[in-house]
Amino acid sequence: MLAKTKFAVLATLSIAPLMNAAHAETVLNVASAGGQNMVDYVKTYLAPKFEEMHPDVKVNVVGTGPGDAGSHKIYEKLSAQKGANKATWDIDVAVVHQKMGGEMVTEDLLAKYRNDIETGKLVSRSSAENALGTNVSGYVMPMFHSQTAIAYNSAFIKNPPKSYDELVTWTEKNPKAFGYNGIKNGMSGVSFVTGWIYAYGSDAKTLSSTPYNKANEANWSKAFKELKEFNKNITFTPGNAGTLDMLNRGEIFMGPVWVDMFYSWKDQGKIPPTMKLSLIAPGMPGQPMYYVTPTKAAHPELAREFIALATSPEVQAEGIVKRFNWYPGIDADHVKSQLDAATWKKLFAEITPSDLSKYGKSFPIAPYFNDIKEGYEQQVSN
């Protein structure tokens, strides 16, 4: 055979698999960052609901991984497609974290769609306007809000600490009974450290809503030094789930956790019913996840309909609050009317709405946030 013919055969063989995809029905590509529970939510709850309403559409859900890394992958993909001047991008709807959401808006990757959908009016949280210092008004719809708090075993601890100061005293009296996962093994630890800086470095308001100014970090090294001392009296856990695991096995008696994970594990009986939550002063951070749609989504109309469905009061009540124990993304009053009193009460059983508004903080803006993590690496763990 001639070399040319061979080349043609090889080329045809390698292209053939790519051509099959062209004949399918309309596919709506949804990429979701976040833990497995979030991907499950989109895949097993939202997607079938949407497909029911649009029989000719197939929703293709892709999980991109937990934490900011997951959002970062979505960002990289969109950014690459923008750089390659593609006419349409292959993600229609994305679920991203607050930090990346802001960056994607700055880089013009997202469509300003909130006024196009009915449910856009139901949003009331400040995080829908401002994502860690970036104005995102109109570009994002909060999917839910999640919060970190301190979980403790009430069978052994009658008077849980109410503030970081009390927690420090408590760990001195009860060495190794408090556990957290550092900053490399999951966001609950990062959140605990951020709360530490809010308490002993600079207050949450300065770090999450004013422009970056390195001078604000003047007294951080003292805070980090104290944290290094504090770390001597505690146990390190292997991750967000690791903290809950160790709480369950009675290896630690207190530790920072994500509220939604805590409730889900409690529902499934994976942690004892005596576990309770306390949101300590001056506050710990929480964050929303955002629904966004890229500027050049292949199916912009369907994408908007999908997000409208996902942020409708019924879905927020049934899916977000009842099934997954998250705080709703749209205004809570619109969701409350859709739920029975018991479910609603359960959501606020451990942390009262007033505590939540007093001590539920945002994460700091990106440059401060990076400085906190790097400061920890440099001064606490090194």
Add this chain to the structure above:
Amino acid sequence: MQNKTTHSLWLVAPAAIMVAIFFLYPLFFSLYSAVTLEDGSLTLAHLTKAFSLYSNDILFTIAIVLASVVVLAILSITISAMIVLSPFKSLVSLLGLLYRLPLFIPFIVTAQMMRTFLAKNGLMNNAFVASGMMTPMDTISFLGWTGIIITFVWKQLAFSTLLLSGAMAALDQNQIRAAQNLGASRVRILFHIMLPQVFPTLGVALVLSTVTMMSVLSVPLMIGTGTPTMMSADMAFRVNSYGDYNVANALGLVSYLICSGLAWFYLRQSLKDKGATA
């Protein structure tokens, strides 16, 4: 003849292109990004930062890997010697089956398994407590550096024993019988006749295990707690948390250097051996 050469080139092309695109290009790209700034000028800034933040972790990684390799060498020599030299054939076949099991279990599953097994109130300690050998107060958690070593050894043991016992079984049986006839004990046969001959194989097994251990992310993330941690976890953190590929690649460069140092040592050793016999 000309025709034959083009033929074989065509055969090699797909594999060569795969290697170039998916291995060589990313490798050189990551090395390049470790030592250059955005504008392409050379810099040591990323390496300096990597060392200032993670010097402890680099040492920790080397210590963990070395310790694991030593334990691995001792255990795999013992097991393969038992398999080859033991007179109890049925016991040996059982052992042969058992030691192979970890080959089929991925690292992440191993890590999850060890996490529940080695924890303070985990399966192992609970078994000790239930059998009355310990009280719940005496138990300690093996999650941490000991757990990482245990997991690495457990997982890599199968691989290195497989290589080593194969090499031992392939040795000339006459030498061993001759030594036995002359009254050598099994231990003496192992150390004086078998080990010197399988030394290159042991080297391959250990070098390959080292490279594997350096690259595993799931184990330090799931078993390791707090600090210090292994370099792979730092690299992941650099990328995931800061989107900072430069320092991550600088760390990659460091681990690449460690591995290539080993590879060089091993290659030199094996070339020397070959040179001596040729």
